[in-house]
Amino acid sequence: MWLACDNEDAGFQILNGDETVVTLSNSHGEPDEGEEELYDDEMLVNVCPSHKKAYQCLEVALQWFEMQEECDPKRMLFVNYRDLAANKRKTAIKQTSITDFFKYA
Template identity: 50%
Template sequence: MERLCMGNTPFFTMTKKRKRTVLTFQSKIEIVERLEKGETATVLAEEFGIGKSTISQLKKNKDTLLHFVSTMGSENGKKKRKTMKCAKNSTLEDALYAWFSHMRSLGEPVSGPLLCEKALEMNRKLNGNPDFKASSGWLARFKSRHGIHHLGVHHEKLSVDQPAAQCLKQEFTDFKTEEDSDVESICNTVVVPGPSHSEAYNALEVALQWLEDQEESDVVQLLFLKSLRDLAAKKIASSLK
């Protein structure tokens, strides 16, 4: 608002405000990519009808934005969704989605109650918010954030694994019924100890660094490997107490 005077009588006029522009994710990604290619914030701000401060904020939050978009389930969701509604506990969110994706890749059924139960378990292990409730409302928001439309068994994946399961079952049966198996020698076999917590941590750290450099890697794989590395670190810390 500007104060102007006409003679001795002051009056006020309203200054024109810029119309608030809400960017789609597609536009945000485009801006970030064009900034990386060397285009200036001034040009982009004018083209998209936003302020330079918005451009700076997008550049600052580039990694967060790309990660969020990569976890969206559908291409339409990436283009149409405008306001990014992130989880309050991003660590729990990432760990739970990594577990969910891993179970899905194995063809294992993941129901709503099981997902809520796993969320509560992970929240305890991560020393999260003690007031966290894996309610039906939370579950609905979790599914929406990650573009999950259906929970349950992926029958196609399970049907593919059936021949392998039958083969494994037959091999186990043959092993049990083998007449010339030497039970005594099996019992006397020296058990070689597995890798220590430190060895596991070092191996996982190397694997994580390797995976980060691979073009084929994705966020889910990185988060899953990171969770294993962090588990080894916790084991090391516990053994030192």
């Protein structure tokens, strides 16, 4: 019974010659506006900024924060987040030495 179901539905769309040409020409052309927006939204959700970009953004935010009346020593703990981004950036830029790959017992 379930084998007969598979015979009716091949699992893919069956196109005639003209439909195949139209489908292939659209796939290599410009995407529709709706498709382009969906693709852009998906890309923005999955983007993770680099360490350098995070450091730059936090530096600007810190400069703004220091100019505010509400800035006090407790709130300056935000500096720790900026320093974390700076350390990660420095670590990412630093080239690994070949001796770091060998463990000495």
